[in-house]
Amino acid sequence: MLEGLLIGLQTAFSIQNLLMVIGGCLIGTFIGMLPGLGPMSIIAIMIPVAISMGDPSAALILLAGVYYGAIFGGSTSSILLNAPGVAGTVASSFDGYPMARQGKAGKALTIAAIASFAGGTIGALLLMVFAPALSSVALLFHSAEYFALMVVGLSAIAAFAGTGQVAKAMIMTILGLIMATVGEGALFNLPRFTMGIMDLQSGFGFITLAMAMFALPEALFLVLKRKELKGGEGEIKDLRITRAEARAIMPVIGRQSIQGFFIGVLPGAGATIASFLGYAVERNIAPKEEQDQFGKGSIKGLAAPETANNAACTGSFVPLLTLGIPGSGTTAILLGALIALNVTPGPRLMIDEPQIFWAVIMSMFIGNLVLLILNLPLIPYIAKVLAVPRNYLIPFILFFTLMGAYIGQNNATELLLLVGFGICATALKFADYPLAPLLIGFILGGMMEDNFARSMQLYDGIGFIWERPMTLGLLVIAAILIVLPSYRARRAKYRADGVSDGD
Amino acid sequence: MALDRWIALVLLGICLAYGYAAWFTMDGSLAPFMKRNPIWPSTFPKVLSVLGIIACSVILLGFEKAEVKEADIDYRRLGEYHLGQALMLLGLMVVYALCLRPMGFLLSTSAFLILGSFILGERKWHIMLPVALCATLVVWYLVQQVLGIYMRPLPGFWGG
Numbered sequence: 001m002l003e004g005l006l007i008g009l010q011t012a013f014s015i016q017n018l019l020m021v022i023g024g025c026l027i028g029t030f031i032g033m034l035p036g037l038g039p040m041s042i043i044a045i046m047i048p049v050a051i052s053m054g055d056p057s058a059a060l061i062l063l064a065g066v067y068y069g070a071i072f073g074g075s076t077s078s079i080l081l082n083a084p085g086v087a088g089t090v091a092s093s094f095d096g097y098p099m100a101r102q103g104k105a106g107k108a109l110t111i112a113a114i115a116s117f118a119g120g121t122i123g124a125l126l127l128m129v130f131a132p133a134l135s136s137v138a139l140l141f142h143s144a145e146y147f148a149l150m151v152v153g154l155s156a157i158a159a160f161a162g163t164g165q166v167a168k169a170m171i172m173t174i175l176g177l178i179m180a181t182v183g184e185g186a187l188f189n190l191p192r193f194t195m196g197i198m199d200l201q202s203g204f205g206f207i208t209l210a211m212a213m214f215a216l217p218e219a220l221f222l223v224l225k226r227k228e229l230k231g232g233e234g235e236i237k238d239l240r241i242t243r244a245e246a247r248a249i250m251p252v253i254g255r256q257s258i259q260g261f262f263i264g265v266l267p268g269a270g271a272t273i274a275s276f277l278g279y280a281v282e283r284n285i286a287p288k289e290e291q292d293q294f295g296k297g298s299i300k301g302l303a304a305p306e307t308a309n310n311a312a313c314t315g316s317f318v319p320l321l322t323l324g325i326p327g328s329g330t331t332a333i334l335l336g337a338l339i340a341l342n343v344t345p346g347p348r349l350m351i352d353e354p355q356i357f358w359a360v361i362m363s364m365f366i367g368n369l370v371l372l373i374l375n376l377p378l379i380p381y382i383a384k385v386l387a388v389p390r391n392y393l394i395p396f397i398l399f400f401t402l403m404g405a406y407i408g409q410n411n412a413t414e415l416l417l418l419v420g421f422g423i424c425a426t427a428l429k430f431a432d433y434p435l436a437p438l439l440i441g442f443i444l445g446g447m448m449e450d451n452f453a454r455s456m457q458l459y460d461g462i463g464f465i466w467e468r469p470m471t472l473g474l475l476v477i478a479a480i481l482i483v484l485p486s487y488r489a490r491r492a493k494y495r496a497d498g499v500s501d502g503d
Numbered sequence: 504m505a506l507d508r509w510i511a512l513v514l515l516g517i518c519l520a521y522g523y524a525a526w527f528t529m530d531g532s533l534a535p536f537m538k539r540n541p542i543w544p545s546t547f548p549k550v551l552s553v554l555g556i557i558a559c560s561v562i563l564l565g566f567e568k569a570e571v572k573e574a575d576i577d578y579r580r581l582g583e584y585h586l587g588q589a590l591m592l593l594g595l596m597v598v599y600a601l602c603l604r605p606m607g608f609l610l611s612t613s614a615f616l617i618l619g620s621f622i623l624g625e626r627k628w629h630i631m632l633p634v635a636l637c638a639t640l641v642v643w644y645l646v647q648q649v650l651g652i653y654m655r656p657l658p659g660f661w662g663g
Contacts, residue, residue, distance in 0.1 A: 052652070170554075396638070410652065419596050431510050460541050
């Protein structure tokens with residue numbers, strides 16, 4: 001592990017990668033602040049840039065920087081404007097916005113930054129401990145277990161990712177899997193479902209789909225429903241917090257980092273659930289007199305969701321890096337980018353490409369530090385810039401989605417596909433169909449079919465399901481997850497207006 | 504019938520067509536040696552089509568009660584939002600897609616950015632023009648020179 005750490009430090013501290021972290025965090029903060037634009041859109045837009053860099057560590061560092069920058073930026077707009085840009089930061093506005101109203105915007109931002117920093121850092125430490133352990137277990141897995149694990153992941157996503165309807169999320173997952181079968185599979189060398197169209201021979205473009213699912217509908221929603229942004233109340237000043245306040249939030253941060261991390265590890269849960277749960281737990285265990293403060297500007301009520309959502313973001317990297325199975329839309333996009341760069345995340349990643357694994361972890365520490373010491377002082381200025389540009393911003397977002405799809409394939413037909421899928425995705429979003437499961441299904445589809453086919457061939461039929469108890473167990477868990485939708489009603493309540501589907 | 508059930512109907516149609524292709528059209532052309540395999544190219548799609556049809560029917564038949572709640576945008580009152588602007592922007596994107604090759608990157612992109620902000624109601628030409636032109640040039644420079652992806656800068660007849 002020590003050796004790995006040193007490799008990671010060496011890679012992460014190269015000038016290029018340091019610039020990537022800083023740039024990613026700044027871009028992420030900037031976009032994450034815009035209400036309605038989630039981390040998935042901005043990561044989707046950044047993918048072509050990351051892929052054309054050609055260096056997987058740098059690409060992953062950049063995208064991860066954008067990811068936590070976006071979460072950080074989202075909490076800024078929750079606090080200052082009560083307009084969360086990301087679902088994972090909705091809970092931060094419960095206490096952050098009242099604090100800003102009381103003229104303590106600076107203090108709220110500082111608490112948010114410290115809580116995010118601590119959550120992210122402790123999360124990264126836990127990742128360092130748990131990821132190698134989990135990946136050594138994962139090395140024992142057989143393709144049958146991989147297949148079952150993906151089924152579990154997809155059904156967990158279907159069960160947690162939507163807004164209360166498992167069937168809708170399931171349809172979207174299956175649709176994603178169906179779209180993944182279009183084109184020529186590696187296993188059979190046969191074009192399938194291309195309807196004789198040459199452009200479909202290589203399947204749908206992953207970047208095009210990611211842009212069409214996230215960036216385009218969110219941009220269209222911004223056009224359709226313009227929220228006028230009111231400036232924050234008063235100036236952002238006095239960023240200091242007192243020693244007593246620091247002591248008050250310390251235990252909250254400690255508890256929520258760990259809880260948030262483990263929630264983030266679960267597929268489909270992610271930052272949104274972690275932050276709401278963190279808020280609820282801290283309110284319940286707070287002393288009576290502090291409980292009344294929650295919702296009126298309690299520093300604990302702000303620190304809890306902030307810590308939890310950042311720890312959960314870090315936690316969501318565990319299944320991606322160790323199993324190669326993304327648990328959320330954002331990590332699914334990261335997985336797609338890695339595959340495009342010829343890196344297959346999974347248990348072998350740590351052995352075959354240790355520099356990528358450790359550099360990403362190291363860059364998480366650096367990124368959190370960057371957010372704390374670089375972004376925090378800049379926040380008042382970034383927030384000012386955002387007051388200007390709606391009319392300019394939207395054409396640019398649309399332009400970047402088009403450019404991303406074009407650069408990926410160098411093909412103008414791809415742009416028409418993008419617009420077509422974008423319209424479909426917007427219609428699906430109107431009807432409250434979750435879009436992230438579709439993309440996750442699309443990305444996992446190929447791998448899932450490969451593993452399924454491999455185990456079918458090894459066992460000469462479907463027998464692998466009952467001959468391998470672990471596979472059977474995992475599939476039973478998957479079935480339970482689909483059948484047991486009672487978790488979901490709770491989640492639906494938390495949806496607020498103008499919030500993109502978090503992570 | 505609510506929009507989500509209409510969509511489920513459309514998706515059911517897609518799943519049925521997909522299922523038809525998987526169950527009835529794919530296996531005939533399979534090479535004889537591949538037929539001895541426990542898994543065929545159509546196996547996984549067959550499973551998917553069945554699952555998809557089941558899931559679509561669950562929504563279509565209303566087994567899962569959807570609670571009516573205030574959505575972010577209520578599609579029933581779509582006309583009250585800036586629908587025209589959104590549609591015009593989509594149209595602009597299609598036009599851009601068709602023009603990118605023949606018109607060249609520089610012309611079509613700056614036109615796209617200017618018209619985009621014009622559609623959204625911006626009328627400050629002295630800001631719009633420089634912003635769009637600078638952005639176009641910077642992006643073209645980055646893509647062409649830094650990333651090394653060729654994009655024809657000017658229309659073909661100007662020798663671009």
